[in-house]
Amino acid sequence: xxxxxxxxxxxxxxxxxxxxxxxxxxxxxxxxxxxxxxxxxxxxxxxxxxxxxxxxxxxxxxxxxxxxxxxxxxxxxxxxxxxxxxxxxxxxxxxxxxxxxxxxxxxxxxxxxxxxxxxxxxxxxxxxxxxxxxxxxxxxxxxxxxxxxxxxxxxxxxxxxxxxxxxxxxxxxxxxxxxxxxxxxxxxxxxxxxxxxxxxxxxxxxxxxxxxxxxxxxxxxxxxxxxxxxxxxxxxxxxxxxxxxxxxxxxxxxxxxxxxxxxxxxxxxxxxxxxxxxxxxxxxxxxxxxxxxxxxxxxxxxxxxxxxxxxxxxxxxxxxxxxxxxxxxx
Numbered sequence: 001x002x003x004x005x006x007x008x009x010x011x012x013x014x015x016x017x018x019x020x021x022x023x024x025x026x027x028x029x030x031x032x033x034x035x036x037x038x039x040x041x042x043x044x045x046x047x048x049x050x051x052x053x054x055x056x057x058x059x060x061x062x063x064x065x066x067x068x069x070x071x072x073x074x075x076x077x078x079x080x081x082x083x084x085x086x087x088x089x090x091x092x093x094x095x096x097x098x099x100x101x102x103x104x105x106x107x108x109x110x111x112x113x114x115x116x117x118x119x120x121x122x123x124x125x126x127x128x129x130x131x132x133x134x135x136x137x138x139x140x141x142x143x144x145x146x147x148x149x150x151x152x153x154x155x156x157x158x159x160x161x162x163x164x165x166x167x168x169x170x171x172x173x174x175x176x177x178x179x180x181x182x183x184x185x186x187x188x189x190x191x192x193x194x195x196x197x198x199x200x201x202x203x204x205x206x207x208x209x210x211x212x213x214x215x216x217x218x219x220x221x222x223x224x225x226x227x228x229x230x231x232x233x234x235x236x237x238x239x240x241x242x243x244x245x246x247x248x249x250x251x252x253x254x255x256x257x258x259x260x261x262x263x264x265x266x267x268x269x270x271x272x273x274x275x276x277x278x279x280x281x282x283x284x285x286x287x288x289x290x291x292x293x294x295x296x297x298x299x300x301x302x303x304x305x306x307x308x309x310x311x312x313x314x315x316x317x318x319x320x321x322x323x324x325x326x327x328x329x330x
Contacts (some may be wrong), residue, residue: 003028005281006057008078009069010037010272012156013092017067020277022048028063054078058085065115065284068092072164074263076101083108085115090280092119093168094304095297097160102301106294117280117290118297120172124275127240127248130267131231132177139251140233144207146174147215152220154200161190161199163307166218168300171206172292174216177231180208188307193221204307 005021006029007014014032021027022045029049030041038050057063058081065088068078076096082089083105095100095118109116122128133142148170154162175181184207190199200220208214227242237252249265285289 002026004062004064005067005157006060006063006065007067007069008032008057009055010041011069014069015040016273017069017277018045018048020271020274021067023274024277024281026065026277026281027224029057029060031057034116053194054081058082058087059232064088064198065090065280067191067280072097073160076105079105079116080108083112083114086112086114088115088280088284090117090277091297093121093172093297094118094164094301095294096301097305098165099298099302099305102298103180106298109294115280115283115290116294116297117276117283118292118294118300120176120292120296120300121272121276122169122173122271123176124279125173125242125269125272127242128173128177128229130265131229131238131249132179134232134251134265135177135231135299136179137188139236140231140238141235142232143178143180143231145213145215145230145232146178147173147217147228147232148304149217149226149228151217151219151226152218154224157205162218163190163199163202163204163218163304163311165202165220167202167216167304168308170216170218171204171214171300172296173229173300173304174206174214177229178208178212180210182214182303183207183209185207185303185310186213188310190308190311195290199311202307202311206303206307211237214228241257246269 003026005026007018008031010018010030010032015249018030024258027048030053032038033052042050066082068091072094075091079089079091150166150170171182186207187205189203192199202218204216206214229240231238236254240249247264251263303311
């Protein structure tokens with residue numbers, strides 16, 4: 001594989017993507033506005049070109065693919081420029097925080113005949129894909145309910161809310177393993193525990209195809225990390241606990257009372273990010289549609305946008321009621 005990928009943004013997560021494309025012998029350049037970030041990349045990978053000039057990358061014919069790892073509110077502008085320059089694009093989730101923008105990017109990629117991959121990382125997780133196989137084989141029976149909890153501490157709250165940061169993983173994963181597209185948001189609640197306009201706890205209830213109900217809980221303030229996916233079928237219930245180092249995927253028989261009656265399923269232990277980066281390169285080389293393509297990204301943003309509107313409406317109603325009660329008490 002020739003060195004054709006430029007990574008834009010080399011913060012905490014961006015450095016992981018830089019590492020993987022470098023190890024795949026595909027990394028050409030790294031772009032960032034922060035001098036310290038670029039200095040770190042230069043020390044680790046002295047043979048890689050570093051720059052602050054994004055336009056320099058766009059005009060370089062050796063760069064045929066770009067990976068955008070910047071804050072989500074910047075995605076639309078940067079990705080659009082890259083697509084218009086004829087570059088294949090891998091953009092971290094979410095593709096955008098607006099469904100109109102997401103749709104425009106999806107259509108632009110089709111028009112320019114380039115690949116657009118959205119970083120829905122869990123669609124490349126070996127344990128997640130093993131669970132998808134079990135569901136397809138009917139091991140769990142008919143799927144009725146799915147619950148995804150993604151709770152952790154985050155001291156760098158630089159996004160619109162925890163929902164936009166984490167829920168793209170949950171919603172895309174549920175749709176992927178069940179094979180059911182999300183249809184509508186039934187309920188959405190958000191709490192801002194520290195900053196007035198940034199929800200750091202969110203709970204979503206989503207209806208998927210065939211009546212499957214998904215419950216998604218995300219948190220930036222949970223002192224004990226929890227990353228679990230529960231899938232309840234008519235025959236059995238699967239639990240995937242991604243905080244475990246082994247035995248992450250377990251299946252419980254619904255008809256047996258003892259929790260000892262479980263089956264642990266094996267899968268290949270490969271870093272999901274490596275698989276995602278490889279998939280992007282393979283799609284470019286073999287002219288394949290990415291698993292998490294622009295359509296997939298648009299579908300997720302549309303659901304989250306609907307959830308955010310519902311949350312904002314509820315929060316406004318709570319605030320109005322609170323102010324009304326205060327005025328009556330005076």
